[in-house]
Amino acid sequence: MIALRLFILGAWGGVLLAFALTVWSAFGALPGAALAAELVGETLPRIDLVGVILAIVAILLGLRRHPTAPRARGFWLRALLPLAGAGCHTASLLWVSPAIHALREAAGGSILGLAAGNPLLEEFARLHFLSTSLYVASVAVVVLTALWDIVAAPRLR
Numbered sequence: 001m002i003a004l005r006l007f008i009l010g011a012w013g014g015v016l017l018a019f020a021l022t023v024w025s026a027f028g029a030l031p032g033a034a035l036a037a038e039l040v041g042e043t044l045p046r047i048d049l050v051g052v053i054l055a056i057v058a059i060l061l062g063l064r065r066h067p068t069a070p071r072a073r074g075f076w077l078r079a080l081l082p083l084a085g086a087g088c089h090t091a092s093l094l095w096v097s098p099a100i101h102a103l104r105e106a107a108g109g110s111i112l113g114l115a116a117g118n119p120l121l122e123e124f125a126r127l128h129f130l131s132t133s134l135y136v137a138s139v140a141v142v143v144l145t146a147l148w149d150i151v152a153a154p155r156l157r
Helices: 002-029 033-063 075-080 082-106 119-156
Strands: none
Touching: 002 033, 002 119, 033 075, 033 082, 033 119, 075 119, 082 119
């Protein structure tokens, strides 16, 4: 089960890495930031949904153990650590992304035309920081869980 869980964590981390590279490339390659922002706005909820699903699978796999293996210290924390990542993705999916979308709509479809000091622009900056923080926290959860599983693997056989 540990190998399958590591595979799921790798897939989850791979999705997050691919998204980060796509965002980086989009803002550099697409004509105008508005198109890149629209791509990110359309893609991020899908990434969050995949993240929630993979986190749940990782949790379920973490809760399984060999019938003869004793419960190691930290079993529950290691098994449930992906729940933190699922929470980050859920907050992004159900709260932050819809709030950013509503802000863009209120700004006429894009925040790029807003003047400095505009309250909508300031709110967007706050939400963007929160979205980025949730994303980075999800990456950290994936990395920490995978490393913990790798270290714990010999004891779980």
